[in-house]
Amino acid sequence: MRLKQLYDWLPDALCDVLDRLPGPVTEQLEEIRIRQDRPLEIVYGTESSFVTPAGAVTADPGPAWRPDRGLCRALLERITRHSLYAVEEELRSGYITVSGGHRIGLAGRAVLENGTVRRLRDITGFNVRIARERIGCSAPVMPAIVDPAAKTIRHTLIVSPPQQGKTTLLRDVARAVSAGDWRHPAAAGWRGRKVGIVDERSEIAACENGVPTFDLGPRCDVLDACPKAEGMMMLIRSMSPEVIAVDEIGRPEDAAALREALHAGVRVVATAHASGIDDVLSRPVLRELAGEGLFRVYVILSRTGGRVAHRVVTAEEVLAGRFGRQAVRSGAAPRDAPPGWAMRPFAGPQAGVPGH
């Protein structure tokens, strides 16, 4: 159904090729990568393949179908609704979200103004990421993040490298909280909580004309396309949320807004790009938040063979340095990261933090 919606945005020639894909591949389709004059690539399950004009998947780029300049231009025109001038902000961020919550990443030539990217031109690379709804995927995680004393959830950070299902899990946690689907033995009879979502990239709720198209339960308010930090403050001021959900935090202003939420007695569930706790602690903003003990629970996602595994680490374990080493280390850890982060003189968990 969501795939059908996506097809409305793609040129007919591309849809024809995708229509010929084998059924099991279509079902697992995650990314469609379109690069001008280069082979069409798809990512499904844990594999990636090229696609021939007849719709067969192959590891050999030779016989693959190659989208031409006309197709790329038509694709860009369609996803921008023939109005590049109306999506300048999106072009600066490098992606466009179309109805159904599918995010289309763009690559081209950056146009600079005073040293910052003003927009992209000569766009010839597209990465269509297909949004999937997995209702109930938060069930195994919920018992670990529920806070029985406060009858809500703990401050939670969902951590994983890209494409492991962070946003999907975040969406389902938001749905579970707002629907009162706690999955915890102590939670029988608890009601759902009011959830505020700041959906900067329109991926969590995939709003159309302001109404979410994903199931987010009955108690969700969505600030669509709003910058995270500002959005969190707006929600706290105006919508009295009990839980705030945000995607991909990591900027200094996000940290300030998260602290504000914390002191306003609002629980936060957020996601961040990182392959494990080590990576979280090597990113300046996240390290600071972890050091303050802001997040009480960390959920680390990893995917093997189409199955998503999760590991829950508590703040106490992180602060005590007993989170264990991750099997996969990211190469992104900066060399100048302090070797023994736990040695840093943290101020310690702040007094008055709810959920202590």
Next chain:
Amino acid sequence: MVKLAGALLIMAAGTLIGFAQAARYAARPRQIRELIHALKRLETEISYGQTPLPEALARVGAALADPLRHIFLRAAARLAERRETTAEACWTGAVEAVWPDTAMRAGEKEALLRLGASLGCSDRPDQLKHVRLAMVHLEAEEAAAREEQRKYERMCRSLGVLGAALVVILMV
């Protein structure tokens, strides 16, 4: 008696032909002016509203009179259908289809088609530049059209009446 009736018919026909021709001369600058106003509205939609092109064209078209409104509404409908590949193709198709119903000539058409080639496929400042360029082009055509109207509108009317009178005199 029959002769008189024939003469009257010829007089009426000649006068009508003259008036119709004169009306075309009068309609052209009026339509160009209307087109310029429409482009001004489009400029506002693009610069302040940042309205996507299909909606912007539909809004501009809705405020216009026949036959010009059909150019905008038709282009908007074709864009919304998502069948055609580019905005340029939709715009060109709409202009070509509606053009015979208008009183305008090749110069104005060229200005519109050139605008169509850049519609939607650049950032705001660039779009505004193209719209303004088309308006300047149209203003020049408008001045020429007014000059023609001044010269030929009356002449066409009198020519129709006088031509018909000449035929009647020759017949008698």
